[in-house]
Amino acid sequence: MFEAAWSVFGGVADRLEQARALPGAAYVDPEVFAGEVRQVMHAGWAPVARVSDLAKPGDYRSVDLAGAPLVAVHDASGTIQVLSRACRHRGMPVVEGSGNAKAFTCPYHLWRYGLDGRLAAAPAMDGSEVFDRADCALPKVATELWGGWVFANVDGRAPPLAPRLAPLAERLAAVDPASLVSAGFLEFDSPWNWKLMVENFLESYHHIGPHAQTLQLTNPGLGTYESLGSEAFTVLENPPVDDSQAPFSVAAAFPLTLMSFVEDGSRTGVWYEMDRIRADGFLLRIHLLAPPDVARDGAFAEGMKGLVNAVHLEDIAACAGAQSGMASPLYEPGPLSRLEAPLWRFHRHLRACFGN
Ligand code: FES
Ligand SMILES: [Fe+2]
Incomplete structure (x- = not known):
């Protein structure tokens, strides 16, 4: 049984074909947020360094x-x-x-x-x-x-993390995230609910919209697909438009670990860290990850920062826009696309955290 405020997660579907977005209250109700702090964020594993x-x-x-x-x-x-x-x-x-x-x-x-x-x-x-x-x-x-x-x-x-992430570790074996080091970071005040950030990160459907002039040209949104997923994690594959571009993967270990890696053997990536999470926002740090020799090369960090910043400015408009719709009494959760399977995984994780 769900307590009243948390019933926003009770409607999460058992099948992707039945899946919808979460109700607006999930993004604006302080009681929902208080429940998430206790039952999701403080009850799970979160990356701190x-x-x-x-x-x-x-x-x-x-x-x-x-x-x-x-x-x-x-x-x-x-x-x-x-x-x-x-x-x-x-x-x-x-x-x-x-x-x-x-x-x-x-x-x-x-x-x-x-x-x-x-x-x-x-x-x-x-x-x-x-x-x-x-x-x-x-x-x-x-x-x-x-x-x-x-x-x-x-x-x-929380039960031990590694066993639940074993298939994710296997999928990322070639990247070997443990061998990567920080090559710098960008910081953004982010005045929208933390779940909108997770959701924005986990689907590339929106490459066709906000990223039409950036990511869509290299990794078209409609060609993306979830390759692995459970109530603990998801992996979204982003194939390139042609051989001149690199594939990249987007992955999450729920609820808070967001990572993405270029899959051309270069082993570079990003970690989206959500610090100081409050009901209505958080501080986002986008960390650049790279092998130690690449991280020491300042040119890599500068080039990557420019790209990451350009893409994130496009995401800011999307996240802020979505947040503005969530408080409307006229908003009804819409159906999810097959391209949004990772969101459905995330929602199932949330539903499980609230005991159903
Ligand atoms: S010494 Fe830390 S609060 Fe007083
Ligand atoms: Fe985006």
């Missing part, structure tokens, strides 16, 4: 995973772990951004934590009868490494 960005002891990277401030850190013992970065005193994030540190000192009242989260020092707490240093560690968050990402599961109850 690339392993290659945490190469040395002390390297850290902060994110906000749908309202949970976290830090991924390579600790002194050589282990990569994810900690809550909400101070155990009064909640201030103890660190922001990324870098290398020996300890995390909360900027509010200077409580100092080791890289393993243990509280090392707290000024002027000697009179407190309820203060116990050992009780004030930053909570450790369930962590798994897959495909070169550090994944976190906030509620600690």
